[in-house]
Amino acid sequence: MSTINYSEKIPNNVNLGEDRTLQRALEGWQPNFVNWWDDVGPDGSTNYDVYLRTAVSVDPQGWAQFGHVKMREYRWGIFLNPGDQNREIHFGDHKGEKAWQDVPGEHRANLRRIIVTQGDTEPASVEQQRHLGLTAPSMYDMRNLYQINVEEGRHLWAMVYLLHKHFGRDGREEAEALLQRQSGDVDNPRILGAFNEKTPDWLAFFMFTYFTDRDGKFQLSALAESAFDPLARTTKFMLTEEAHHMFVGESGVSRVLSRTAAVMNELKTDDPQKVRAAGAIDLGTIQRYLNFHYSVTIDLFGADQSSNAATFYSSGLKGRYEEGKRTDDHILKGQTYKVLEVKDGQLLEKEVPMLNALNEVLRDDFIKDSVAGVGRWNKVLEKAGIPTRLTVPHKAFNRQIGALAGIKMSPDGRVVNEQEWAAKKSEWLPTSDDFAFVASLMGRVIEPGKFAGWIAPPVMGINRQPVDFEYIRFG
Secondary structure, rough: OOOOHHHHHOOOOOOOHHOHHHHHHHHHHHHHHHHOOOOHHOOOOOOOOEEEOOOOOOOOOOOEEEEEEEEEHHOOOOOOOOOOOOOOOOOOOOOOOOOOOOOHHHHHHHHHHHHHHHHHHHHHHHHHHOOHHHOOOHHHHHHHHHHHHHHHHHHHHHHHHHHHOOOOHHHHHHHHHHHHOOOOOOOOOOOOHHHHOOOOHHHHHHHHHHHHHHHHHHHHHHHHHOOHHHHHHHHHHHHHHHHHHHHHHHHHHHHHHHHHHHHHHHHOOOOOOHHHOOOOOHHHHHHHHHHHHHHHHHHOOOOOOOOHHHHEEEEEEEOOOHHOOOOOOOOOOOOEEEEEEEEEEEEEEEEEHHHHHHHHHHHHHHHHHHHHHHHHHHHHHHHOOOOOOOOOOOOOOOHHHHHHHOOOOOOOOOOOHHHHHHHHHHHHHHHHHHHHHHHOOOOOOOOOOOOOOOOOOOOOOOOOOOOOOEEEOOO
16 A cells, blocks of 8 residues: 555655556655654754745746745655657757657666766755754754755655656665765765765855855756756756755855954954954955865866766757857867866966866856855945955865866965965865864854844845744744
């Protein structure tokens, strides 16, 4: 007998109730998912009723229904954007052919790898953020953290659905492995490096959701172009939720800057020690956190030259960001792109085949988008009359992947020697002292409408609720 009422427990638009094979596969996976959530999901939150947004359909009325719910009982739905039977593949060697509804045999291994890699990031970030609820600066922020956590869980379900539906036994085994790897685990880590880093405090969380969830936006946008129609439609719907994650990061850092600027103006000082003594986070620390999270995130795009990237594009598996808005031939053979290399201590540009440089194309799109947001943070400082500005470091700074891996580079783009790197590293990247100081501020504030002293309140609440609304009812 089925243990799950599919239309109730798992809202979906994929006719889940009519597919017995898929039902059985998901019934086997679902208890393991709940065990994973209990073991490494949000710490101590089991009895909380949280004011969450739940998607129950893809139309504007259904994709954001709000109400208090226990996270463990959240309805992790499976949704694909509406399909178009006449959709054509619009890039690569199959351009002009009908989009695929099933996985072509020759692309099976690559498609599975793409889906698994994307799927692996979703539970990883829940694990990384597991303890943050214990140090939330407000009930409003705690609620936003939990919203992101349940949506990462839903994105995991979305990828697991594709694995179970389209990849048979291999897919079932991959779906199990997604719950077995763990962020930072020495023996069985997550696939991508950034998802094994710690997220120790809320400044790191805001930087992670600003930069690393923005990587998610660009990766999902590239997959939303895929010739494999179920993947394209799934990732398109995921993008509606990813926007909220980036909002939490961008507005979070803006609120930290706003509070820091207010303290600097009250004390009439830019002395970091005096700012810290007053319980705010100094601008130097914020810049160092920015440098770290930005550099770790741009590594997520992979090596600057990649035969895999060329294969994924030519095969139609993964397009470029906003592929449809580009005016080239969407096949790219014979086209070139500039990448960086270091020769004789100098940073130089060189032309390489564009198909091999598609990771770099996506990275550059991400960089442009990230820089715009940092400009919005600087407006907060400008409005407060603070002359300091945050900057995005050079893209060769602190890189661990590709041709720039291990190059000693200053944030302003100078190749430096080992001595200068050692001397200046503590000015450029967060130190143990920075982490200890930020940790010292992380006291939990959970009274409605109250905020920790290092962050300003938001301008407005969630879903037109007041800022002092009871977003969480503690059981």
